[in-house]
Amino acid sequence: MKPSNHPLGGEEKLTRSVNRILNHPAQDVDPKIRQGLQQAREQAMARFDQRIAQPASLGEQLGLWVLRHTQALRRSALALGFAMVASTGVWLAEGLLMEEEAVDAAILSHELPLEAFMDPHFTGNLHD
Secondary structure, three states: OOOOOOHHHHHHHHHHHHHHHOOOOOOOHHHHHHHHHHHHOOOOOEEEHHHHHHHHHHHHHHHHHHHHHHHHHHHHHHHHHHHHHHHHHHHHHHHHHHHHHHHHHHHOOOOHHHHHHHOOOOOOOOOO
């Protein structure tokens, strides 16, 4: 079997072995070993329960506060970026519509000579 390059590879293998022994009692394991592992598991769970019952330290509270507020900041930045892109698109579309309206108005009012439409670079700029 190839050795794991992961720094916790051996620890993970040990954890899986202990879990397999404790969760599948039908395997041939010395009862003393099984009992010792079961006691160790119960002690670890008791320590975990005690740790959870304790109030969070100042460092943990500060870390959670920073995590929450940086997530809100990232979400706000994304929302602002989206709003900027959307408003730029609306602004460009509005400009194109206004230009088309100006060309239509000039055509209808006969202010624009028909030769202007033959020019391939005609932009419809009427405010010269």
